[in-house]
Amino acid sequence: MNKPSFQIKNATLWEKRAQEYPELSIQSVMFRFLPDEINYAIHQWQAKEITAALKKLQRKKKSLNVLDVGCGYGRLSKAIIKKYPNTKLTGLDVSATFIKHYKKFLGKGVTGITADLEKYNFKSRRYDVIIVTGVLIYLHDEERVLQAITKIKGLLKKDGIIIISENAIGAEKIYTGFGVLKLFKRLLQSPKKRASHTGDRKFSVPQMTRLITSAGLTIHHRAGIPRLTFSLPWLVIVRAINKTWFRTALKNALTVSDDPTYSLFMLFVAGVKK
Ligand SMILES: C[S@@+](CC[C@H](N)C(=O)[O-])C[C@H]1O[C@@H](n2cnc3c(N)ncnc32)[C@H](O)[C@@H]1O
Numbered sequence: 001m002n003k004p005s006f007q008i009k010n011a012t013l014w015e016k017r018a019q020e021y022p023e024l025s026i027q028s029v030m031f032r033f034l035p036d037e038i039n040y041a042i043h044q045w046q047a048k049e050i051t052a053a054l055k056k057l058q059r060k061k062k063s064l065n066v067l068d069v070g071c072g073y074g075r076l077s078k079a080i081i082k083k084y085p086n087t088k089l090t091g092l093d094v095s096a097t098f099i100k101h102y103k104k105f106l107g108k109g110v111t112g113i114t115a116d117l118e119k120y121n122f123k124s125r126r127y128d129v130i131i132v133t134g135v136l137i138y139l140h141d142e143e144r145v146l147q148a149i150t151k152i153k154g155l156l157k158k159d160g161i162i163i164i165s166e167n168a169i170g171a172e173k174i175y176t177g178f179g180v181l182k183l184f185k186r187l188l189q190s191p192k193k194r195a196s197h198t199g200d201r202k203f204s205v206p207q208m209t210r211l212i213t214s215a216g217l218t219i220h221h222r223a224g225i226p227r228l229t230f231s232l233p234w235l236v237i238v239r240a241i242n243k244t245w246f247r248t249a250l251k252n253a254l255t256v257s258d259d260p261t262y263s264l265f266m267l268f269v270a271g272v273k274k
Contacts, residue, residue, distance in 0.1 A: 006140045007116055011094045014138075018073075018097035024105060029072035029098075029134065031264070035239060038228075041250055042264060045225055047079035049256075050131060050163055053221065053269045057128055057161065058084050064128040067092065069117055069152060070135030073101040080131075081106060090127075092117065117148060126157045133165040134265070137201040142211070149215040156272055162217060165267040169202035171229040174262055205261050208268060217270040224260025224267060228253040 004012070021028035030039040057064060063086040068077045071091030081087050090111040091102045099112040113120065117135065130152050136145045152162060176182040203211075205222075212219055228235075231253040239246040260266035 007118065010138055011116060014093075014095045015097060018095040018101070023101050024073050024075075026075065029075065034232075035236070037239070037246070037250065038232075038235065041228070041254055042225070043075055043079075045254060045256065046133065046165055046265065046267065047076060049165075049223055049267050049269075050076060051079060051083040053161060053163055054080065054084060054129055057159070060159075061128065062086060063088055065126070065157075066090070066129045066131070067125075067127040067155065069130060069132045070094070070138075071102050071112075072098050074105045076131060076133060077102070077106055077110070081110075090125075092120065117151075118144065122151075122155050125155060126160075127155050128157055128160045129163070130156060130160070131163045131165075133163075134167065136164065136166050137203070139201075142207075146211050146214055149211055149217070153215050153217055153272065158272060161220070161269055161271050163267065163269050164208070164212065165265045166208065167202045168224065168260060168263055168266045169204045169207075170261040171226070171264045172202050174229050175232055175264075203266070205259070205266055208266060212268055212270050217272060219268055219270045221258075221269040222260055222267065223256050223258055224263025224265065225254055226257055226260065226262035227255045229262045229264055 017028060026036055026039045026043065030042065054064060064084060065088045066077070066080055068074065068089065068091045071077055071093050074091055077089050077091055081089060089106060090113065091099065091106070092113040092115055093099050093102065094114070094116050096114045099114045103110060103112045118139065132152065136148060139145050139148055156162060173179070209219065231249065235246065235249055235253065238249050257263070
């Protein structure tokens with residue numbers, strides 16, 4: 001029997017993952033090994049960065065046309081519509097279940113598309129803002145990532161922006177003790193669980209910078225919360241001892257830096273080159 005293509009395997013795994021978790025579970029789209037409070041803290045930071053990046057455009061236009069690529073159940077689309085209720089939202093995701101949840105979560109007026117980003121023909125739609133968070137890491141190789149960013153760039157209006165937030169390799173080195181924990185996990189994991197793993201790519205900051213600029217975009221802003229990565233072991237221990245201390249420690253770990261090298265997620269805001 002032929003092996004399923006990388007794209008089919010990726011789509012199948014994501015559909016499975018969407019069905020495996022309860023509706024709107026943050027672990028379905030974020031770190032499965034982290035407690036919800038930490039995932040929510042990262043979510044709050046991303047939501048803040050994204051809504052802040054939209055502010056200038058929002059002042060110029062009555063309503064923004066926003067595309068959320070690989071939207072999941074829509075946690076970030078929700079943050080946008082809450083802050084800017086006039087936004088016209090479109091979510092695209094390879095999982096039909098996530099799109100069902102997206103439409104339910106975001107309510108009437110949103111468009112949901114079940115499709116693979118690489119295969120979908122967007123016709124001539126133009127967007128003011130496109131967000132891509134935790135999606136490029138699931139493409140087959142760097143060349144395909146560049147093609148995807150170039151494709152997304154082609155959907156932007158002249159003054160539009162793209163916000164990319166992806167997992168950083170530098171952070172992974174820290175939280176896996178330079179790969180040691182990952183090796184243990186692989187050895188101990190059941191073959192079934194290993195087979196349901198959704199992708200493993202991470203990007204370095206110079207690599208993502210190169211990919212974004214090679215696609216013909218200019219980077220306006222970059223950010224991350226690296227201190228959180230270094231605090232993870234400490235946070236997990238404190239959480240087990242005292243919830244109040246944990247909340248204080250977590251708050252302190254959320255310091256935003258413009259060097260996202262060791263951040264769990266790096267975030268880039270870029271625009272079409274003038
Ligand atoms: C880590 S989750 C992030 C979801 C959402 N962007 C967020 O930050 O909450 C990755 C999402 O990308 C979707 N995805 C993965 N590969 C895709 C592809 N080739 N085309 C479209 N969506 C894809 C998955 O189904 C999943 O919802």
